[in-house]
Amino acid sequence: MGALMVFSGRSNRPFAEKISRELGSPLGRCDIKQFSDNEIWVKFSDNIRGSDVFIVQSTNPPAENLLELLIMIDAAKRASARKVVAVIPYFGYARQDRKDQPRVSITAKLIANLITAAGADRVITMDLHAPQIQGFFDMPVDHLYSSAVLVKHFTKQRIPHLAVASPDVGGIKMARAYAKRLEADLIVIDKRRPRQNEAEVMNIIGDVQGKNLLIVDDLIDTAGTLCNAVDALKEAGAGKVYAACTHAVLSGNAIERIMSSGLTKIVVTDSLPIEDRCSKIEVESVAWIFAEAMKRTFKHMSISSLFDVDKG
DSSP states (O other), X not given: OOOEEEEEOSSOHHHHHHHHHHHTSOOOOEEEEEOTTOOEEEEEOXXXXXXXXXXXXXXXXXXXXXXXXXXXXXXXXXXXXSEEEEEESSOTTTTOOSOOSTTOOOHHHHHHHHHHHHTOSEEEEEOOSSGGXXXXXXXXXEEEOTHHHHHHHHHHHTOTTEEEEESSGGGHHHXXXXXXXXXXXXXXXXXXXXXXXXXXXXXXXXXXXXXXXXXXXXXXXXXXXXXXHHHHHHHTTOOXXXXXXXXXOOOTTHHHHHHHSSEEEEEEESSSOOSSOOTTEEEEOOHHHHHHXXXXXXXXXXXXXXXXXXXX
């Protein structure tokens, strides 16, 4: 059996370094440069022939992050790696997972095709926006869950009169899993989205009067959905409102919205780098989950125990 070698792209190198520390081995050496016209050039400085190569790179915008991952996969295959595993903490373009209106792309499927065509043998990712995206790949996909970390965080808080809220109907399964483990009631917020990046809260299903709420979601982008949900819950008589989101995209004026909202605290993971910190945002690391999945994959061991926490 060849060696387990971990390499990092430039989308979130600190996260890859945390994974390497959990594994007890340094990151492999890989030169990534750009020509004056921004064309990307990749060279593995270490000999990877016959090794199992794990490439850590999220595919969040800018598009260079995705292109860099594809080029690294191709370079690893051409360098005779035994197996190439794309470790994608945040799978970008996942929100376009179906044709919900005429003449649009199913971008999540397109990205899956590109990663397959580049030569990846396996994908490890976390909290996909839509779990069915696993089926877009013609290769094994290990879908990890941040709930192993986030549930533990809020269990320690011992928040009284706690209820868990899903910000939309699509997130009910995730919210139910949290509610079960936190022994809390389940609340659903029924919303309508008139256009991209805009959300309008319609109805709250469940009694929130006098309860503290925890809103759970897979990602937070502009924070519009989250802040609208907080306002609606407060108007309905909720006490303190917390949030747990895996991927902190935080685009546009998301930080300002969070700071001016009635949100008490939001806990996110380090799957994406957070450039602008604020007092209401707390970060929990999920690097150990990825490290464990990578180690078990390399040793041909079952990693199903890493999935059990999300069964609701």
